[in-house]
Amino acid sequence: MEDRKIADKISDEMIDYVGILAKLELSGREREEAKADMERMLDYIDMLNELDTEGIEPMSHVFPISNVFREDIVTNGDGHEETLANAPLMKENCFKVPRTIG
Amino acid sequence: MAKQYETVIGLEVHVELATKTKIFCSCSTQFGGAPNTHTCPVCTGMPGSLPVLNRQVVEYAAAIGLAVNCEITRECKFDRKNYFYPDNPQNYQISQLYLPIAKNGYVEIETGGTRKRVRIHEMHMEEDAGKLIHDEWDDTSLVDYNRSGVPLVEIVSEPDMRSADEVIAYLEKLRLIIQYLGASDCKLQEGSMRADVNLSVREAGKEEFGTRTEMKNLNSFKAIARAVEGERERQIELLEAGKKVIQETRRWDDNKEASYPMRSKEDAKDYRYFPDPDLAPVIIDEEWIERIRAEQPEFRTEKLERYEREYNIPRYDAEIITESKKMADIFEAASTACGKPKKVSNWLMVETMRLLKEHGMEPEELAFSPENLAKLVELTEDGTINSSVAKEVFEKIFSEDVDPEKYVEEKGLKTVSDEGALKEVLQKVIAENPQAVVDYRKGKAKALGSLVGQTMKMMKGKADPALVNQKLKELLDH
Numbered sequence: 001m002e003d004r005k006i007a008d009k010i011s012d013e014m015i016d017y018v019g020i021l022a023k024l025e026l027s028g029r030e031r032e033e034a035k036a037d038m039e040r041m042l043d044y045i046d047m048l049n050e051l052d053t054e055g056i057e058p059m060s061h062v063f064p065i066s067n068v069f070r071e072d073i074v075t076n077g078d079g080h081e082e083t084l085a086n087a088p089l090m091k092e093n094c095f096k097v098p099r100t101i102g
Numbered sequence: 103m104a105k106q107y108e109t110v111i112g113l114e115v116h117v118e119l120a121t122k123t124k125i126f127c128s129c130s131t132q133f134g135g136a137p138n139t140h141t142c143p144v145c146t147g148m149p150g151s152l153p154v155l156n157r158q159v160v161e162y163a164a165a166i167g168l169a170v171n172c173e174i175t176r177e178c179k180f181d182r183k184n185y186f187y188p189d190n191p192q193n194y195q196i197s198q199l200y201l202p203i204a205k206n207g208y209v210e211i212e213t214g215g216t217r218k219r220v221r222i223h224e225m226h227m228e229e230d231a232g233k234l235i236h237d238e239w240d241d242t243s244l245v246d247y248n249r250s251g252v253p254l255v256e257i258v259s260e261p262d263m264r265s266a267d268e269v270i271a272y273l274e275k276l277r278l279i280i281q282y283l284g285a286s287d288c289k290l291q292e293g294s295m296r297a298d299v300n301l302s303v304r305e306a307g308k309e310e311f312g313t314r315t316e317m318k319n320l321n322s323f324k325a326i327a328r329a330v331e332g333e334r335e336r337q338i339e340l341l342e343a344g345k346k347v348i349q350e351t352r353r354w355d356d357n358k359e360a361s362y363p364m365r366s367k368e369d370a371k372d373y374r375y376f377p378d379p380d381l382a383p384v385i386i387d388e389e390w391i392e393r394i395r396a397e398q399p400e401f402r403t404e405k406l407e408r409y410e411r412e413y414n415i416p417r418y419d420a421e422i423i424t425e426s427k428k429m430a431d432i433f434e435a436a437s438t439a440c441g442k443p444k445k446v447s448n449w450l451m452v453e454t455m456r457l458l459k460e461h462g463m464e465p466e467e468l469a470f471s472p473e474n475l476a477k478l479v480e481l482t483e484d485g486t487i488n489s490s491v492a493k494e495v496f497e498k499i500f501s502e503d504v505d506p507e508k509y510v511e512e513k514g515l516k517t518v519s520d521e522g523a524l525k526e527v528l529q530k531v532i533a534e535n536p537q538a539v540v541d542y543r544k545g546k547a548k549a550l551g552s553l554v555g556q557t558m559k560m561m562k563g564k565a566d567p568a569l570v571n572q573k574l575k576e577l578l579d580h
């Protein structure tokens with residue numbers, strides 16, 4: 001049981017890689033803290049492995065509902081003011097962000 | 103001796119669906135609105151907003167799935183694909199990974215007289231991202247979310263294509279099917295159809311695939327063909343030099359006819375896909391599928407046969423006309439209205455094609471009404487106008503959809519059938535061109551042509567050239 005824990009897999013390389021995907025730059029101390037936090041989270045998740053889930057359908061939705069639809073009719077008007085209301089930086093009714101590549 | 107290589111190509115094709123509203127909110131999908139005017143809390147990923155699926159997206163997606171011979175997934179679900187980029191306001195794109203709406207299909211393509219099947223691995227529904235515009239002045243990027251949440255289907259083929267020709271044939275086939283369904287206009291230039299090319303090369307005869315690259319930014323069939331050739335050569339050069347092909351995403355620059363690496367390709371697991379808890383599963387039952395199947399339009403293959411049988415036009419004509427749904431619709435309506443399908447077909451195949459080319463337009467952009475074309479056919483057939491006037495009138499129909507009857511009346515373009523008036527003009531032309539008359543009598547056929555031309559000019563094109571020709575000969579030969 002012990003050796004199957006996913007928490008054990010959090011190596012230095014793993015934490016760096018997760019940092020890249022999350023677009024986070026972590027200092028040395030932050031890295032260690034994040035590693036410890038993540039290991040605790042995964043320990044918690046590991047508890048699931050103790051349960052017998054044989055023959056149980058994976059659940060993706062908490063309510064037993066399906067086919068919730070809208071009809072294809074435009075009811076929203078010009079939303080730019082509300083959309084841009086909290087924009088930290090704005091130009092020509094667009095959000096202004098640091099230059100992206102390309 | 104040089105090694106022989108085989109190119110192995112698979113395509114990921116994104117198609118924007120022709121719905122009026124976005125996939126999860128009631129914002130308009132109309133193209134070209136001022137920045138961020140077609141946005142709301144849902145399509146800008148505001149916390150607490152709830153996406154609700156547009157039923158029409160499922161209708162279109164299932165119709166496309168059936169038309170490309172896929173199995174429709176009876177219970178499909180949406181997943182979140184997580185990545186960080188400013189064009190993606192939620193920090194995840196709602197897509198389908200685990201249970202896409204359709205899978206295991208195929209389309210049949212034909213290249214150089216050979217038929218083959220290109221298998222479709224799967225097709226899923228997803229939302230489009232916003233648009234980033236580079237701002238030269240500030241060296242920043244500006245984000246417009248009008249396209250964010252526009253519905254897409256992504257059609258993923260198996261690596262079944264072996265040449266640029268096959269890639270183009272596959273894309274044309276998909277485009278035609280989807281246009282016939284009315285599910286999208288599939289314009290590559292405007293981005294309503296986009297293709298990413300996955301390509302690898304392997305030594306001829308080898309079983310296993312080489313390392314593949316993915317190429318993006320291909321916005322015309324010609325660019326796709328050039329990119330396939332360019333990437334094939336680049337990979338072969340690497341292998342010949344004893345180097346390795348790196349698995350990566352590359353951006354094709356069609357002006358430079360070269361591709362450049364973009365970013366290292368993330369694995370599916372890097373996107374940390376998980377089921378979207380905001381969206382309920384979609385259950386497509388037998389009854390729904392049967393209804394969509396029953397509503398499928400007549401596709402090209404059936405149309406081709408019917409045109410030959412019902413309208414009695416040559417296969418060649420039928421092939422050209424059915425290459426566009428719009429053109430086929432015009433042909434059918436105009437033929438029914440005037441009862442002369444071959445004449446209608448001639449107008450479409452010659453003048454319409456010429457004008458489309460001249461204006462750099464696609465057949466789907468044709469905007470004239472079939473009734474006006476039918477009227478033009480009738481005016482020409484009953485001799486009200488001659489063929490050169492008819493061409494002039496057709497240009498007006500093509501560009502402004504004028505009513506040819508009114509236009510001919512207003513501009514006084516009817517053929518002059520009064521022989522007395524014609525004879526007067528002919529005598530004048532003969533008197534004014536003694537040299538041409540002499541030349542003609544000496545046996546120079548060209549001289550007659552010039553006299554006919556002069557006459558037509560004096561009659562402002564309103565005479566029947568065959569009649570002018572005949573009358574001129576009569577006068578000169580006596």
Ligand SMILES: [Zn+2]
Binds near residue numbers: 127142251
């Ligand atoms: Zn919206």
